[in-house]
Amino acid sequence: MNRALRAQIRAAFSYPEPTRKRAFLRKLRPPGVGMIEMVLTQAAYIRGRVWVAAGAALIPALLGAFRLPGNAARLMGALLPFSAGIAVLETRRSRDYSMAELERATRFSLRSVVFARMLAIGAVDLGVILLSAAALSARSGLPVPRTTAEISAPFLAAAWAGLYIERTPLGRRHGHLSMAASALISALALGGEDVGLSLSALPSGAWMAASGALAVLTAREVCITLSRTEEWA
Amino acid sequence: MGSTDLEQIYDRIYRYACFRLRDSHLAEDVTQETFLRYLNSGKAGGGYEIRYMYAIARNLCADVSRRGRRAPLQGVLNAAGADATEAALDGIAVRAALGEMAEADRELLLLRYVNGESIGTLSALYGCSRFAIYRRLKRARAAFRRLWGGDEG
Structure with missing residues (x-):
């Protein structure tokens, strides 16, 4: 169909200009975004090293389930705090790269962006922990809840400590203090037995209570971090 | 957006x-x-x-x-007020041809050539394959050419 004819057809289909268009579109609110879509969108912005750190923690679990000699749970406990530490660093990324002002100008609040990122990382980390616990329990014969508590406690401790440090003035100035806390917790998880801290001898109930308490503390820190995200940006 | x-x-x-x-x-x-x-x-x-x-x-x-x-x-059938220039006469002829076409064909021409919708959008809208849309468009163009009597090119 040639251009002239198209123009004729367009002219033939001409209608009166809409009179209420501008006023209507000005008042129109943009379409909302669902939680899952928001999390998936933000997950794409999370740096690769976060996913690598989360995935790396799976390796000793899988090796431990099949052939790694010694206590694979201890090795897991030593690796997961770094995964938590790197995840905590994601909460300050907007500040570190001076993106906060830009992100605050978008139709999503900075708080919801940070929350979506934390949810994405948290979901993957939770998956890694549960998968690891299942693999390690199959090998060691210990109950899954006990193993889950044993490997999640260092992760939760590092997440809680990292988030706590991040909200102190010193922590906000020095981004890698939370990683130092992760390293300390990792060292304790790995070498605690050697310095007389016999954590593996603790009963299952103690592990689960400790994990539960740390989960509550971490959740509280997440809430505080989210509520003050805009203020710190 | x-x-x-x-x-x-x-x-x-x-x-x-x-x-x-x-x-x-x-x-x-x-x-x-x-x-x-x-x-x-x-x-x-x-x-x-x-x-x-x-x-x-x-x-x-x-x-x-x-x-x-x-x-x-x-709109489409309203030719009143057109100036008696050659372009306007062409316009009247086009309107008349469109007016004689089946409504479904006119709708397809509007969506494709005035609103500029893609074949994919049209096939999703009408719930048929892209080939079916191509065929319907071809049929609509042929009907228009026949009724208009112009050189479609």
Whole structure:
């Protein structure tokens, strides 16, 4: 169909200009975004090293389930705090790269962006922990809840400590203090037995209570971090 | 999505509603209702999907037509007031040819050549394959060429 004819057809289909268009579109609110879509969108912005750190923690679990000699749970406990530490660093990324002002100008609040990122990382980390616990329990014969508590406690401790440090003035100035806390917790998880801290001898109930308490503390820190995200940006 | 894009979507839905209802006031009501219903439908996660909006507009237009609120013809069949220049005469001929075409064919021409919708959008809107849309377009063009009597090229 040639251009002239198209123009004729367009002219033939001409209608009166809409009179209420501008006023209507000005008042129109943009379409909302669902939680899952928001999390998936933000997950794409999370740096690769976060996913690598989360995935790396799976390796000793899988090796431990099949052939790694010694206590694979201890090795897991030593690796997961770094995964938590790197995840905590994601909460300050907007500040570190001076993106906060830009992100605050978008139709999503900075708080919801940070929350979506934390949810994405948290979901993957939770998956890694549960998968690891299942693999390690199959090998060691210990109950899954006990193993889950044993490997999640260092992760939760590092997440809680990292988030706590991040909200102190010193922590906000020095981004890698939370990683130092992760390293300390990792060292304790790995070498605690050697310095007389016999954590593996603790009963299952103690592990689960400790994990539960740390989960509550971490959740509280997440809430505080989210509520003050805009203020710190 | 920028305000220009939104305005374009508004215009496309408005033209479609005008075509179906032949009443600009009702068409504007339907256009705005289409936007509101689309936003409340839960399909508006990542932006505006035009095929869903056309489907909503089509249903709304059908509701309005059923209520018998069709006003006198405007737009496509309204050749009144055209100047007696060659271009205007061509325009009248085109309008007359379009007026004699089947409504479904006219709608397809409007969506494809005036609103600029893609074949993919049209196939999703009509629930048929892309080949079927190509065939229907070819048939509509042939009917138009026959009725208009011009050199389509």
